[in-house]
Amino acid sequence: MNSNGTRFLLLDGAADFRNASRQCSWDAEQRAFTLTRQDAPRLPHLAPARARELLAAATPCVLDDHGQIGRLSDDGTRFECTLSWPPTAWQPVLAALDDAETGAPDLETLVLDPVDAPAGRFTDLALGGSGLVALPWSDGGTQHGLTAVHLRRRWQTHCTLAFAPRRACVEATMGADRVWLLGETRLGLAVGAPLPQPYLGRPERFEPLQANPDPLRLLWDLALPPHRGLLGLAADDERLYVLAEHPDGTDDAPLMQVFTRPLAAGPTETFRVHRLPAGLPLATDIAAIGDGRFLLLVPFEEGPERGKLRDCPLFALPESEDDQIADLVPERWPRRSEAAAFSAEVSAGLRFVRHRDGHPRTLTEDGPIRLYRLAQARFAPSGTVTLSEILDSAMPDTLWDRLYLDACLPPGCRIDLAVQAGDDREELPVEWIAQPPPVRTPRPSELPFAPGRAPTDDPHAGLYELLIQRGNGAVREVRGRYLRLRITMHGDGRHSPAIFALRVYYPRFSWQTHYLPDHFQQQERPLPLEDADTVAANGADLRERLLASFEGVMTPLEDRIAASEVLLDPAATPAARLHWLAGLLGTTLPRHWPDARRRRWLASQGAMQQTHGSYRGLLLALDILTDGAVARGAVIPVEHFRLRRTMATILGIDMDDRDHPLTLGTGLSGNSIVGDSLILSDDQAREFLALFAPEVAERRGEAAVVERFFDEASRRMTVILHGPAKNLAAVVRDALPALVPATVQWAIRTSDHPFVLGLSPLLGIDTWLETQPPPGRVVLDRTRLGRGDLLHNPVALDPEHAVPIDATAGEGH
Template identity: 55%
Template sequence: MDSNGTRFLLLDRAADFRNAGGSCAWDADARAFTLVRHDEPRLPRLAAADALQAWADAGPWILDDYGQIARLSADRRSIEAAVGWPDAPWNPLRAHRDPTAPLAADLEALTLDPVDAPTACAFTDLHLGGSGLLAASWMADDGTRAGVTLVHLRARWQRHLEIASPEAPAFRPVRLWVDASDRVWVASDTHLTLTIGAPLDPPYVPRPDRFEPVSVEPSPPRVRWAQALPPLRRINAIAVVATRLLILAEASGSTDGAPQQILLVRALSDDPTAALTALPLPTGLPFASDIAALDDGRAILLPPLETGVTRAQRRDCPVITLDDPPALAAERWPRRSEAAVRFVRHRDNQVRHLANDGVVRLFRLAQARFLPHGRALLTPVFDAGTPDTVWDRLILDACIPAGCSVMVEAQAADTPGGFADTFHRQPLPLALTTPDIPFATPRGTLHEILLQRSSGAARELRGRYLRLRLTLGGDGRHSPAVYALRIWYPRFSWQAHYLPDHFHQQQPADPEPVPAGRAANGADLRERLFASFSGLLTPIEDRIAASEQLLDPLAVPAPWLANLAAMLGTRLRPHWPETRQRRWLAALGRLQPHKGSYGALCQALDILTEGGVSRGEVVPVELFRLRRTLATVLGLSMDDARHPLTLGTGQSGNSLVGDTLVLSEDHAVEILALFAPELARPGTERQAVEHFFDRYARRLTVILHGPAQSLRGVIEEALPELVPAIVQWNVLVSEHPFVLGLSPLLRIDTYLETQPPPKPVRLDTTRLGRGDLIYNPVALLPEQAGSLPPPESEGDRA
């Protein structure tokens, strides 16, 4: 609401710009209302029989974290890997020997055994996902057995699991997928199965001379369930997105000459009764040999490229929405070349394909093409809440490039169904230099439109309800972008408030439809003239009325924070996040009277670390509080109810738990000698203690624990201004659990937190037994894994 009491409706979401047309839409990436992209995908049109043959001959490809690729061998009875493509030699994938397999032939086979399919079986598909779990489905040559081979690339174990269930007695696996939770989804032409579990590594060997658990493996690899699929001719591909499982298949009535592909969508849940929704693909799409998920609402297909001169011209992959029914997106996703007709799978689920020169990520073509013209009638009807409301103006936060335009049409009525058939065309948007909301920062450029009727003696746009129609124009390469739209109402009439009655509008508005070309009367002309001055002067009045927000740290615009800090006599670091700057200025008044005290230091560090002191991740310790040992020597009673290292867990100051228990005078001298050996003489104990207190009275240590270790630079930068100059301070990083005073004595973790993962072993840094571990890389060929993953290719961006 402005200073005149005028309110506004805000449109800045996809729901606010809903419309029935297909030429304009809300762009979620740009968060703006734009013309629809109209790229024409250049899709390959390979003959159906040739595309089916290419799909039948294609094999799976996977990529590990180090740029190594793997495939099935030519006879499909083993898995082979290579460091690069296409010239690197292929080596068999190796893992620990399956304990259920026959005895090893030699020592090498006993250590690491090649990953082979069971006897008289051949692999059908391959996938890598989750925590590094590789799964390969297999089937016997005579079709009597089927199963999955599981290999964990980090732990290097392997297991053969046979898939047999009453629901799927003749299971023939075609495609499989390993999701982020290490669950294996295996699909055949008739059923979908879910495999879960992992074996113990290393295998547990029971002994007859002791009690053994009833279940040796708590969660062994097993088939959870099998779900029947609707009648299909065959499965073509499978993919998983965050919440859904996608199955690309051929319908039951499909033929080799005219394949009809459909998409089965299922919730990614453990429920065996979850519904499978069959979605028909958009008409005109070529046969796709593979599918991948771009996000939760879109998928990309991989059609085989043509042969001949058109191979390099039509190399785009179609993108479809996962709506019901799916629609073809007007986007171009070109491939560089084609060395395989299946996507290359990686644990991150990014879309990659195998080109002639290696594995390449797939990107949308950056050069966009838009429709040259678009009109959108916004579906929402805007309600002012009061009949006979005079709608004031529109403020567009938009970017309108050269050669583009935005035109607005409007109509008003007192009932939702009382709108006329005609819209009133509004004047062209006028750029503003002063925002309509005080101190607001628009995303684009603000434009103003004074709402009015296009003709008639009185041109006020009156009615409780308002409808808008937007017309966007572009040059084909660019599109206007409307980030937000504010509808101000009701109009504050300067004429009615400040001029005598005979200057007011005496003539009612013409009924709809308005006669074309009818001139406006003098009162209407004055009304719109004053409204133009109001649009210029009211924002200035609003800035004056809202000027107090420039003194509020939580409301001041971000560019003014430095000025406010200068007024308060402090300086903000430009690299601080905006939230931290605002909290610091808001607390400055409370901290200033207690500056230099322990309490003010804790409050300041809590602000700088986003609550690290409150969470116990940052602990400022005054070193004179570490005098428990010397106080015990003298037999003093110390109350540690607020001690930062024990938090009130000690019972008294007369003893310490553990091997350092001090009770006698002889032992007291020994303890004293550890701190001040030059003063450890009979009769000088009290003087030594006082000297010790003097030395440590003005020392401070800030202990960082857990996530707060990354804030060390921020704390060291702020401590010189927070701590008195006579106090010596230092910052220490601790990996031990808090409370520090209890952890080394009782060996218990008294600080509730998420257990951080172990770090890899580092030369000259790691201490034996301190938590660092030697990790096996998630690599197909660990002996050839590099120290860093390969740089990610940018694909065919333009």
């Protein structure tokens, strides 16, 4: 709401710009509403019979976090890996096999076994979760099961299944470790793991009936919808996808379908069946990329045309429950190449390479390569959509004011808008009222001191504005409780307009209504468009729109004036004005400080200036400079006189130190309350008098004791940095000269372990009560034995040869 009380409705997401025509759509990568891409995927068309033959001989592959590639052996009985590409040799993946009685892996003897199929051969290979590999197996008869291998914990375990599994999928959600199993007619969910440590029962005590309460097992299974053959299984963060042939297809003219269901749904949840468009080549695998979209892997054509057509089709699930046909998205996702066969019997490159990050990868001649959308887009020349969302002002006969767009209009592109308005949501007028072209304004946003939604590095992006009005008639107002928008976008084929956010203001604050006499007011009502083609605007309407133009310029200025206190609020002022505000408050802000620290420093200037040079002011300043380390107890400034301890008994004085930040209630004293005052220790009474009542000590002739006490313990302080806070030593050292009085001597001390001052040195133990930070990784020449760091197994097929790789590695090998 602006200073005139005018509200606005905001459209800035996929749901807000939903429409039925799909000529324009929400681009999730740009976070903008644009023309829909019109790229024509170049799909290879291999004969269906040959595609089925290659799929039957294809072997699945996985890629670990260190660039190592795993696959099934040629005979399908062993899980193996290679360290280089092209592979020079394949070696077995090793993991500890769990004990059949205790359900725990044999990690004490450090004996690692190859991962072999307990019966028959492995039928699939999948990697996901926290590093779990799923290998379903079957002997083709009555023995079926699942073998699970954890690459970090180096265990392997297995369970039996009631059906023959053909595909497996480990949920892409990191740490989920749930395995989906796909059989010819059943879908099952397997969960569980072996015990983390061996468990040995003892006959003299009661033992549980089952040593492992959560073994690997099939949790439940349900029937699949009818199909003609299974092709693939995949999952994203929300849904499970099953690719299968449709029963209506034939051997020569196959049809494909996708079964989907939420990952969080139970066994009673039914599948949604989505049919794919006819005429597509038969796919050999599926990969989910999120937001209800999935890619299909289509084999390359054979012969001289091999590799000329190499795109993967992308599909999107329909938003409507009634629509059962998945949409082919007009985008190109090209593959680089297709890897050659591993052997004469085993094909390569016909399955997506599974990685636990969930991104789609294919096996190419250069190794596993991640798929990306083709950056160079092609758009239709224009597109017109009517937004499904009808804007509701909640007020009958609303006078709609103006419309602001955070948009980008490249050269050769434009945006046309039209509106419908009325008081009956179900029967809005048929007429579409065309609006004038939006005009770019020099401000980033009409909202006071707010950044725009459009990218600042694009010269064609900014804030565009138009006044909502009719194009003809004596009265050109647009009135009604409800407003519907129609957007027409025009591009040049290579570029598209983009709307990042759209704001519709209502009701109009009319200067004519508020400030002019009654005889200047509008006395007529708008006419239908067909009756107003030749009618000129009357005087009241001309004045209304003329004054509205001035109001559109002045109101944002008034809003900035009304919200000018934002400039003085460190929490709300724009980041560019923080240095100006710092100068106003008499301080400076280093440019390398993070934004949150600069804002807190300015917000605390009042308290810091009042307490400058005191212990309280030092605590506040250091807490800001260290981003809360003082409040966490990681940085503690200590005045030396607080470190003095005694065994004297002072009766009648409360020596409770439970709330003291340094001792936490560990002070030693034989104190008890007897009368108002009683001290039973002549030797140390003088020190207590010097500490708590120096004026009494001076009257008793102990002035020398008082002076010596303060000489030894006053005007001295130490800043103790606990554990990880020792990395803040430079920050604290640079800040102390400006925060501590010149008469105070200070020092900085670090400690590898946090402790309670005065107690840990006496007991020799760590007595600091705090949240234990997670252990770090062992680093050569830095880690000290037994000091917190742990040696973790990497998520690698061969951990002995695992080496760190760059964050972008895994895009290739």
